[in-house]
Every structure is written in C-alpha cells, then in structure tokens.
Amino acid sequence: MNYDVVIGLEVHAQLSTLTKAWCQCEISVSAFENTKVCEVCSAQPGTLPVYNKKAIEYAIKLGLATNSKINKVSVFDRKNYFYPDLPKGYQITQFQTPVADNGHLEILDEEGNIKKVGIQRIQMEEDTGKSSHLGEKSLINLNRSGTPLLEIVSEPHMSTAKEASSYLKKLHSILVYLGICHGNMQDGNFRCDVNVSIKPKGSDKYGTRTEVKNVNSFRHVEMCIEHEVQRHQQILDSGNKVLQQTLLFDVETKATKVLRTKSDADDYRYFPEPDLLPLIISESQIQKVQDTLPELPDAKIKRFILDYGIPAYDANVLTAEKELAHYFEAALKNYEGEAKKMSNWIMVELLRYLNEAGTSIERSPISPNSLAGLLNAINSGKISGKQAKDVFLKMYDSGHSADVIIKEMGLEQISDEKMITEIAQKIINANSVNVEKYKAGNERVFGFFVGQVMKETNGQANPSLTSEIIKRLLG
C-alpha cells in the first residue's frame, strides 16, 4: 500500500455512578421507560444542574490511570443543538478546558513492541435520552438522559485496525479495572467513534478524515477501519477526493453508509455553562484518589512477567480483563508447576470454550482451583497430557473436579513399578527376536516394547516410568 493510515478514536464511557450527572435519579438500563426521570433530567423550566461528586472522582481516576494531567481548574460548557432526545437543547460538556489532558496508554503494536498512544483529552459530559421509532410515531425515553459520561479523545497515533482495537481493549480494561464503567458494549456503556484518514506514504499532511459513529464492538471497529481504509484508497487511486463525512457502520453489509456530510454550518456555539461554577480540583483530592487506585493492567503485565516468568504476550492476554487476571492468580495458588503451563491452558483451552459458549471467565464452569488440580495431575504423572484434554472437557461439561473425572474415566496411571516390571519382563521374554535387534543397535524396536506394555495396561501405564523400566530390563 502506498499510503499511511491515520486513526484516532473517541470513546464515550458511561460512568457506573449510582445516580445521574446533575440530579439524584438512579441510573438503570432495565427500568421501564421514563421512570428514572425528574424535573432536572427532563429539562423542566427553572431547573439547574448540580455536580455529581462521584463522577468527578471517577474522572480523576481515569486521568491518573492514563498518565494524564489533571487540570486543577476545568470548565463546563454548553454544546447547543436541537434534538428530541436532548431536552435542554444543549449538552453540558467540557470544551475549552477538560478535566484531564495530555495522557497516554501503552499498547503492543503488530510486531509485539510497546507503542505509546497519546490521549488528547478526557472530558466530563452527559448522555442524551434515547429515541426510537414506531411506524409514524417517534418515542423518547429519558431514563438515560443526564447519565455521566467521560469522553476520551485519543491522538491520531494508530495506524492499523489491530492497533486501534488494542488501544480500545486497553482503555476498556482500565475503565473496568478502576470500577468506574460497567464496560458492557451491547448496553452502550462503552461506545466508540472512529476517525480514519490516509495520506501518501511519508507525507506529513493529513488526508481528509471520515468519522464513523457509535461502533459498538472491538471486532466491528477493526472491520470498519479496514473497510474505510480500503474505500479511501480506492477513491484516491481513482483520482477523486475523500469527502469529510459522518458515517455509520452497517453490521449486515459490513460497510459504512453516510449519516451526514459535514459542512461549515455545524456550529455548536460552545460557551461556558453559567449554571455551574468552574470545577476546582485540589492537590489533596488528587492524592486521595491516587491512594485508592487499584493495580492497573500495565503494572500487572510487568508483575506477571517478572513474578511468574510468562511471556509478554501471555501477560497481555491474561490482564486484558480484571477477572481473567484474578482467575489466573487464583489458579496459581494451589498449583505446583510452571506458570507458563497454566497460562497455556487458560489461553488455549479455557478461553476457547468460554468464547465459543459466549460466556465470561466469571461464569467459567471450571474453578481456578479445579484447573490447578488438573494441571497437578498431569505434572505428577497421574494422567498424560493427551488424556488431560478429555478430562478437561468432562470437567467443563460437569463442573466436577479433575480427581472425580479421572476416577470416573478410570484414567489413573499405573505407576506401580513392580507391576510394570512384571508385565515388561513377560513381553521381553516372549519377543527374543526383537531383543536381539535392539541389542544390535536398532533403537526403533524400543518403541515396540513400550507400545506392548501400554496395550497390556489399556494405556494406563505411566509412560516415562515404563520407558525407564524397559531400558533397565534390556540392559
């Protein structure tokens, strides 16, 4: 490709505060329409907004967790536009001075190297209500109106779809680690607007960008970026110009469609919100929040690599979700072996089945302790690696422990030295021809003896012990 790709992302994260941004209404996705609404969030005349202290604390948390500068004084502004699900006719947001800016996140690029993605700004704002359409009628539900949001605007530092989704996953995991966002993408807790442009390789002049609104899964973000890059490329290659447009990603056709073409007429008439005083954040308030920050993904990655000796890739996968990291560490507690082996089993087996079932690690039918039991059984030679996979499946289906399944399946290995020696001696005695061959230097015959012992014991003889005994008997 003769082009450089430039990607910037804007994320809207709904904060998991109990109440809305400017009033005491409970935040609920499941409540009956328009039951979580008061005079403030329905914009009755004469009402005024009051800050939600929890939301401010959450904003500071994210600012600190993304290495951003927390602004001691930030200002709320009104963004003016008419829309039925925006009852005030303006959104309270932060335009001139956001609560935090100049941060960054670390992601792994396509080669597995650490790459910094800049965060331009983190601003506090509010969600709108929801419109839906029923034939001729349009319906408005204001339950969501006034839900506190953080808008996180990245620098245009990403150049591939994979990088963009890595950034999103990292940001998502930080929000969930901090406990400030439920992170449910299908519920709209975490929404992403994608900005894409391309420019001739090496050029320092940005191309015209298009913005794809509300892409609601990591997978779709990747797909939509790939689609847009290809589309821009075709336009430029055929000598045409990319139009600055706002688009929607159609999941069915896997293509973007035009929502509106940007024009100079877009004017939100931002100005400072006169109903709110500037937001003042003190050094001690920041310190207080700092002291309560949990261990974040990056720190966890470093610790996993250092303490458990697992590769960076594994550490990244295992820390992507707070619960997954917790699972891994819980499983290691009663496990006596290499952590890498545990990491493999979780990443390759457990996650595969969970993904297939569309369920999460919290709902894993195999508890961390059970998985540790399975791996311990392998390491002690009780079962073979190959058998372990069958045991794993049965554990997954039944929820029983490894020991119970191994017993049930009659898989326990025979590690009785005397018994294996007797069987092996019998086989050696009955196959003098092969003994001669072995003694003449034909190593391949060795496998024949092991195989015979296995056949005699229905595969339950401990393989390494069997080899050892045969080797000794053949002298």
Next chain:
Amino acid sequence: MNIYDSHSALIKKKISSLELTTEALKKAQQNKNNSFISLTSDLALNQARTADEEISARGPRSWLHGIPYSLKDLFITKGIRTTAGSKILFNYVPPYDGFISKKISSAGGVLMGKVSCDEFGMGSTNENTPFGPVHHPLNPEFVAGGSSGGSAASVAEGSAAFSMGTDTGGSIRLPANFCGLVGFKPTYGRVSRYGQIAYGSSLDQAGPITHSVLDAACVMEFITEKDLLDVTNVANKKMTVVHELEKIKSGYLKDKTIGFSQEFIDACDPEVRNSLNDALKIFEKEGANLKNISLPHLKYSVAAYYLIATSEASTNLARYDGIHFGFRDKMSSKNLEDTYIRSRTLGFGEEVRKRIILGTFSLSAGYQDQYFAQACKVRRKIYEDFTTAFFQCDAIFSPVCASVAFKQGESKQDPIKMYMNDLYTIPVNLAGLPGLAIPFGHHKGLPTGFQLIGKSFQDEELLKIGHAFESVVKG
C-alpha cells in the same frame, strides 16, 4: 397593606389573615391593571384560614405568616400554571416546586396568584406579553414598568402585600421605581435560582417588591437560606436583618460615605434630576459624606448586557422546542425541523425571537470573539470600576431610570432608546451587586425615586442605609 404593619396587626389580633386576603382578593379579581395571569383564589382562602388557625394557636411563625403575596409568573409553582408570560408555556403546569414558592409557602405566605411580566423577563414595560399590557396603577395610560410589572402593580393596587420579582437588567427595580415602591435585587448568588425560569443565568436574581425597605428585609429573611440545588447560590448565611433595622434611628447615615456620579444625574430628565438632587440633600443633611465618583466603563454596559443576556437566553430558551412541554404547532408541521421552527416562531413573541436571534449570532463561530467574549471583558471592567469605587464609599447613589414611567406603546417606537433606559440598572447585574430602588417624590402624579448600590454580599448594610433614609423621610 404592608408586611410589617399587617404582621403586628395579626399578632394583636386586630385583623385576620382571612380579612387581609379577602380584601386583596377583591382587588385581584377586579384586576383593573391586568396584573394577574392566574388567580389562585381558592388556594389563597385556604391558606389564609390555615394561617389564622395556626396564628391563633401559636402566633405567627414568620413575618410572612398569613400575609397575601403574588409571584411573578417566572417562578415555578407545583401544580399551578406557570407561563413565563409566554404563549409557548400558556398551558404549562410544573411538576415540581421552585425554591421561592417553597420557602414563602413554608413561611406561611398566602399566594394570591401568578402575576404578569414581559415574556421570559425580556422587556422594561410589561407590554411584551400575549396576556396584554399591565397598566400603571396611578394612571392607566402609562406602563407599570417591566419586566416585573405585574408584581409592582399588584403591590401598588393592594392585591398583594408584597410580590416576588426577578431582575436580570433592572426588572425588579424599574417597575418598583415607576410604581413608587421599594424593589430589591440582592447580590447574585444570595438567593437560589432553582425554580426560577431562566433568562440570563449569570445575571438573573430574585428579589422582593414591597412598600418599604423594612418589608423587603422581612422577605429576605426567608429566601436567603443556602440551597444545594443551585451551585451558584454561594451565600451560606441566612439573612437576619429585620431586628437590626428596627433598632435604626436617625443618625445611622452620619459619616457614611455615599458615592454618586454627577454625570449620571445630569443625564436624567429634569423631574427625575430634581428628585435625585433632593434625595442627595437629605443624605447630606443626615451627616453622610457625598463623594462624586468615576465609573468610566459603565457607558458600555448596555452593549455588553445585550450580548451576554441574549447569548445566555438563546440557549436557556432552547428547551422550548414543542417536544417535551409547552406549545407545539401540531397542525401544519411536516417534519421535526418544521415542528421546531413553527412551534418556536408561533410560540415566542417578537421581542423574545429578536433576542434569541441576537444571542445566537453573538455565540456563533467566527463572531463569538468579537461579541460574546468582548462583552465578557467589558463586564470584568465594570466590576473593577465598582470595586475601585467601593474603596471610597459605603454605597453608591444612582438613578434607576432617566425618566418617570413611559406612556403605553411608546417603547415600540424606538427600541434602542428603550434599551438605553436600563443604563443605570444593568451595570449592577453585570457586576453581581445588590441594588435597592427606593421611591422618593412624584412628578405630575407619577412616582420618582433613586437607587442605592451596595458592596458584594453586603446586602444587609445596603438595606440598613436604605431603611435609615426611609425613616428620615417618613418621619
């Protein structure tokens, strides 16, 4: 009928609340000055009966207990139609109670009804309303002043002992001045704005229109409690000033320094000028020092005001879009945009539309720096002018208006001249200071008077000076 004397009469059982109320209701029902938009006769009679029972059992619980009052129709009253003097809210019944309504009714006030005003507080004559102009109580050919014209007229005609008005650029002080009453605009932030329909949020402030400064103080004691629902309500001290005023005898003005601008006085019509000079002589006679001060930037205040107030109004009034409440043009609207346009064009009056357009322009991209931002800088300068002046004096004496009440219909002929009439009241709002209009003298049957401007958050001192003057004049 004033508060203080009625209160004494209630204590001494010389009169009952029901008698006061019945008397006031007679005048309110005649409505000869068109003061009322909505009468609340049944409520008033019930409240009066309850007040009488309570007073006979335990005595009055406040200065306002059993006292008839009216509310400008910009104050939200739960379950009672609140129109803002506009067609767009002609059928609006609020689902919640505002701060002022709540406080005065819990103090035991008897609500006579909702009184007229210029639509959304935009005007100086109370002619800008589809509910018809309010007449001057002393001469129906003249205006009562605005925007709180219904408030002033109801107090002057005796249908209420006091009324609550709002003041964005003089809307309490001007009608009080025209009608020969006391009008007090407290320091911005002293009285909660929660439940007061917004015009210019950074300028709006509620206050009483009364027969005396003492009465104004009686009201202030019940509306200065800290309200957590308005974050710009920064005062944390409830006013207790009536007992201090009661103690003031002659001599209080001795050695007070009263600042004034000779330039302002000279610019007034002769009849107003004479009254102002006479008032100043009384201050001098009482031993006050008079000091000619300079307020060089005040001449820009009208220009700054009409940018700031209209900018804020243009977004404050965005919620009146015909979707969630109020007037909607259902018949002929083709689509959403058409519904907005038709509802707002038909729902708002001419003056309101004019100011929304002006404010929208002032905030527009490419113009905001020239207009809105520039006006904010001027505002700062005006504040500094006052700060400097207050190093040299305790209060500033100024005209309220250059003329006595205007003739009905006059304002339509020269709108710029009409805007300029607010020259002396507007700077007080821009600087957020307390302003007190005090009646003094008459000219050809129309009242004259002056204004005292106080230091920020020293509302009590301003009321004391005003009361001291009144005591001297009334003897």
